[in-house]
Amino acid sequence: MNDARLRFRSLALALVVLAITSLSARAQENTSAFLSDLHSFRISNYMALDAFYRFSASGSTDTLNEIVAGINAANDAMNAVSESTGGVLSKDQIESLNQEFDKFKSLMRENINVVRKEGYPDLRLVSDMANQAVAMSNKATDLYKVAQDSTQTDTNGRIEAARMAAVKMAQMMAKYSARTNSSVAQTFQGSSSEKPLDEQARDFDALFATVRKGPAQGELKDQLDNISTKWQFIRGSYVNYNENNVSFVIDRYSKGILKHLAKTIELLQKANG
Template sequence: MTNERVRIRSLTFALIALALVSLNARAQEAADTFLSDLHTFRISNYIALDAFYRYSGTQDPAILQDVVNGINAANDAMNTVAKATNGVLSKDAVEDLNQEFDKFKALMRDNINVNRKQGYPDLRLMSDMANQALTMSDKATELYKQAQDSAQLKTDDRVEAARMAAVKMAQMMAKYSARTNSSNAQTFQGAADEKALDQQAKEFDGFLEQLGRGRDIPALKDTIDEIRSKWEFIRGSYINYNQNNVSFVIDRYSKGILSALNTAIDLLQQSQKS
């Protein structure tokens, strides 16, 4: 009888331990998904901003749809974040970010309406939107770090490098587009407190170097080589801005880098599960 009780007690403890491990794994997965949605939110807003700058210089309805797509992607990510805090962040903190996003969307709407009405952008209004995009991105980055600390989630260093590289590329792409597509490029160059393009490009160099460290994963190596190849092609244009550069090529290659960075993140996360 005593041995039977010991076996039952041992089995109970084992089941409890297994349940705790399972709960912890699910909590970690939920927290990582939360971080992924915050990352998508940051990227999507800068993609929308880049598209708006291109639209302001061309008045092309097809480009306007790119603005809508970027805002919709950011909106979906924000809604997911708001519904799935899971104790990772307070509702007030998420609501603060949501309010900053509402301000950005309102400014985007106003800028589009002004462009439609007068055929060219309002510099003050466009500057307000650029500054709001930077404020909102900084807030999202702050919450991203808070979520990591709250969930005690240690994200893979290379995943973090890829995400930071993607945010930096999206910011550079939007800033470059602001200078290229504005008829007042000498007076409007994006957010007032944003770093210069050459500084951001050098930061991107650092993130790309971090991404290249670590054990080799065949598909990942090919993806990083693709990123490096594209970056080498356009890096000089970001370091030494020149109005004679072909802007649509810079935009296309920048988006190709963003797509490849997303692939790198997926490959890294898959390798961790295998």
């Protein structure tokens, strides 16, 4: 009888431990997906902003489609964040970010309509949108940190550096596009609260150096090497802005770096298991 009771207690204890472990694993998965969605949200909005600056100068339908694609991707990410069942953030916290996003989308629509109607942008409206993009990104970054802290998620340092590097690259790309495509670049150079491009470039240097620390073989090494090659090609243009630089090359290589960083994050997540 005593042996049967001991076996029952052992089995019950094992089931409790298994349940706790399973809940913890699911919580980690929910948090990981949540952080990934917040990251995608930040990147997509800067991609849309970059496309708008180019659209404001060209009125191109293809570029307008890029804006729509960026906003749609940000919408998908925001919806995923809002529908998350992990309880990572409160409804009020998520709604505060949604409100910032609504302001950004409203300003984007207004700016697009002005360019379509007048053939050129209203710099005051464009400035409002650029500043709203930064405010929204900062809000998303704050909530990202809150989500990490609230769940005590032990995220991989290289993954976090890669995400931060991607956001930095997206910010730089949009700011560079603002300067290149504005008919009065001396008047408008993007958000008034952002660091100058040369400082952002040096921030990217430091973040990418962190990503490169640690083992890198096979596909991961290829991705990092590709980032390094592309970055060295365009770094000088970010550090020393020159109106004679070929802007579409800077834009293409910057987007290439973003794609390589996204793949790098994916590979690091798999390796981190």
